[in-house]
Amino acid sequence: MSVEYRRDGAVAVVTLNNPPVNAIGHAVRAGLMEAVDWVETQEGLSRVILTGAGRTFAAGADAREFDAEPVPPHLPDVIARIEASDIPWIAAINGAALGGGCELTLGCRYRIAVPGAQIGLPEVTLGVVPGAGGTQRMPRLVGLKAALDLIASGKPVKATRAVELGLIHGIADDPVELATHLDQGTIELTHRVGAMENPAPEAGAVEAARATAARRTANQVAPQRAIDLVELSTRTPLAEGMATERATFLELRTGDQARALRHIFFAERAAKAPDWLTAEPAETGTVAVVGGGTMGAGIAYALLNAGRSVVLLETDADGVELAKANVEKIVGASLSRGMISDAKADDIRARFTASDDYGAAAGAGLAIEAAFESMEVKKTVFAALEAALPADAILATNTSYLDIDEIAAGTSDPSRVLGLHFFAPAHIMRLLEIVRGKATGNRALATGFALARPLRKIPVLAGVCDGFIGNRILARYREAADTVMMDGSTPWEIDEAMVEFGYAMGPYEAQDLSGLDIAHANRRRQDATRDPNRRYIPIADRMVELGKLGKKTGAGWYRYPGGNGKVDDPIVADLAIEEAHFAGIERRDFTADEIRERLLLAMINEAADILHEGIAANARDIDLVTVFGYGFPRWRGGLMHYADTIGAARIVEKLTALTAEDPLVWRPSPVLVACARDGRSLADAT
Numbered sequence: 001m002s003v004e005y006r007r008d009g010a011v012a013v014v015t016l017n018n019p020p021v022n023a024i025g026h027a028v029r030a031g032l033m034e035a036v037d038w039v040e041t042q043e044g045l046s047r048v049i050l051t052g053a054g055r056t057f058a059a060g061a062d063a064r065e066f067d068a069e070p071v072p073p074h075l076p077d078v079i080a081r082i083e084a085s086d087i088p089w090i091a092a093i094n095g096a097a098l099g100g101g102c103e104l105t106l107g108c109r110y111r112i113a114v115p116g117a118q119i120g121l122p123e124v125t126l127g128v129v130p131g132a133g134g135t136q137r138m139p140r141l142v143g144l145k146a147a148l149d150l151i152a153s154g155k156p157v158k159a160t161r162a163v164e165l166g167l168i169h170g171i172a173d174d175p176v177e178l179a180t181h182l183d184q185g186t187i188e189l190t191h192r193v194g195a196m197e198n199p200a201p202e203a204g205a206v207e208a209a210r211a212t213a214a215r216r217t218a219n220q221v222a223p224q225r226a227i228d229l230v231e232l233s234t235r236t237p238l239a240e241g242m243a244t245e246r247a248t249f250l251e252l253r254t255g256d257q258a259r260a261l262r263h264i265f266f267a268e269r270a271a272k273a274p275d276w277l278t279a280e281p282a283e284t285g286t287v288a289v290v291g292g293g294t295m296g297a298g299i300a301y302a303l304l305n306a307g308r309s310v311v312l313l314e315t316d317a318d319g320v321e322l323a324k325a326n327v328e329k330i331v332g333a334s335l336s337r338g339m340i341s342d343a344k345a346d347d348i349r350a351r352f353t354a355s356d357d358y359g360a361a362a363g364a365g366l367a368i369e370a371a372f373e374s375m376e377v378k379k380t381v382f383a384a385l386e387a388a389l390p391a392d393a394i395l396a397t398n399t400s401y402l403d404i405d406e407i408a409a410g411t412s413d414p415s416r417v418l419g420l421h422f423f424a425p426a427h428i429m430r431l432l433e434i435v436r437g438k439a440t441g442n443r444a445l446a447t448g449f450a451l452a453r454p455l456r457k458i459p460v461l462a463g464v465c466d467g468f469i470g471n472r473i474l475a476r477y478r479e480a481a482d483t484v485m486m487d488g489s490t491p492w493e494i495d496e497a498m499v500e501f502g503y504a505m506g507p508y509e510a511q512d513l514s515g516l517d518i519a520h521a522n523r524r525r526q527d528a529t530r531d532p533n534r535r536y537i538p539i540a541d542r543m544v545e546l547g548k549l550g551k552k553t554g555a556g557w558y559r560y561p562g563g564n565g566k567v568d569d570p571i572v573a574d575l576a577i578e579e580a581h582f583a584g585i586e587r588r589d590f591t592a593d594e595i596r597e598r599l600l601l602a603m604i605n606e607a608a609d610i611l612h613e614g615i616a617a618n619a620r621d622i623d624l625v626t627v628f629g630y631g632f633p634r635w636r637g638g639l640m641h642y643a644d645t646i647g648a649a650r651i652v653e654k655l656t657a658l659t660a661e662d663p664l665v666w667r668p669s670p671v672l673v674a675c676a677r678d679g680r681s682l683a684d685a686t
């Protein structure tokens, strides 16, 4: 039974029981309606306590039902019955009450939560608005401004904040117990939320909420529509407001943005070890991290925060001191942002050591190497790790581009070697590419996947190639951008086109942040193997020659006078004109649409090749990589989900047209051609 109910004297207890998170699907709604009917048959009841089984009250509607027609009973009707009941319902919020779960509590006369409960209406993060009265009852209960904050941001609040807001009446370790003994007069004095007066309009509150939503969730429809609804609550009767809310919810939930956000939501939850990977992971209580620079320090902190002990290895005493300072900087920043407590910071420090002696890591079951990006350095490090660590320790590299098979071949047991590719900053970015070399054993892979969960990372399996999944697509994106620049555009026009598409920043501003030197070193490494027939754009090389390495040198594709605020740089525009002249190219204007089309087609085609070569297992994994590692707009569902909204046939048509310009660069990938031919989506291509 998804909803259980029982009677204990004058008290009835109704329990949501739909593991794992008591999602409010059809069975729960039907079960609740049955419970409401049952309550009405009972004589002598003083109250009904509504709670959840397990650690969650209810995490929201069941988003899997959003693609189909809604089936009655509908949640607004269930809540209306609860609210109208003569016998008061009390919400005993035993854990998260989100979305429909929160709306259920708003139908109750009294609300008590456990100290750790999270309460909120996160619907906009799935591209919809609350659909069961949230936008109308919440402002009546907590006032306009607080409701706007809660609903337009989608961010839940903790129990203590919920009390301050007047969203709940109290906090108790055992809310069912407290609800059972609550004074009857107290309950009966409370009002039905739906019967409360309209919230007072507050000057400027709606405009401020709109501006915040436009900044934080640019291009997204749901937050603005949610604000419309909350604003409506100030001037319409409940029933009217709820009818508009329901219509908006039903309209948005089948729209492109909601579909895309649902796709990413489910893809994130599905990101785990593949079913065939049944090997036992290695023990990772102590992890060795090699290199305490940008990446090593971030990885060490992520491990420490997840309860691991870390031994950080550096080349010499100075390196050790620098590494310690780098890790301490992250501990300090996390402390000052309130992300960890003082006690947790001390605990982290107690589990951290740094040394220039590999012997210090003799007990580690896993090593993650994040030293310089050089094959020679990596081989030396792996030899030292092999000598110092237990014979069955797993050895991982965080290399961005280097050939993991070559690194593994230098060890005596390549089955222990894999790639664990983190993204900067490693303690914040959620993506983790788990790179499987040709000799990588299942135990090593299982160790990588097992580590992802405590680190709260999204693991994606990748094969070995230049750049794996993400950086390979990135390289193609940049190549397409450089080509457009050479042929007639500017970095700022290109950046603006991609920001309009939904990226937080365009490719040139992003490169200025990470530094032009990394990609440059990469191009030099690739010189020996680059197809001589492929067009090469030398503008970035000229930038490096001029010392324009990005923000860190005060100038890159943009200038940063005084270290901040980017300014267009005419010298860069001139460089492109000059190089085009040398190459005999007649430059022409590109519209923003043309720019976007080329950059996106280039990425989609590369991603299709990545599927074709088996570097990624499926399109969903590429969506995760592009959204969680590279800033592809989440509300577009990731690169391949977006490609499917265009359709393989149309993409192949566009690519084929571009082959007239450059047959090598724009040749349509075999996967796209096959999907176009068979009328299949990329989501179904493997």
Ligand code: NAD
Pocket (backbone or CB within 6 Å): 290, 291, 292, 293, 294, 295, 296, 313, 314, 315, 319, 369, 370, 371, 372, 373, 374, 377, 380, 381, 398, 399, 400, 401, 421, 422, 423, 424, 514
């Ligand atoms: P970094 O220069 O900031 O740090 C490298 C550190 O390694 C330095 O502190 C150096 O002293 C240390 N080191 C060098 N040789 C060593 C050795 N033999 N033993 C122990 N320590 C040694 O570099 P980074 O940006 O942290 O990059 C490290 C690795 O991570 C590279 O392979 C890089 O490609 C990869 N990576 C970087 C990023 C990024 O955005 N920076 C992202 C993903 C992966």
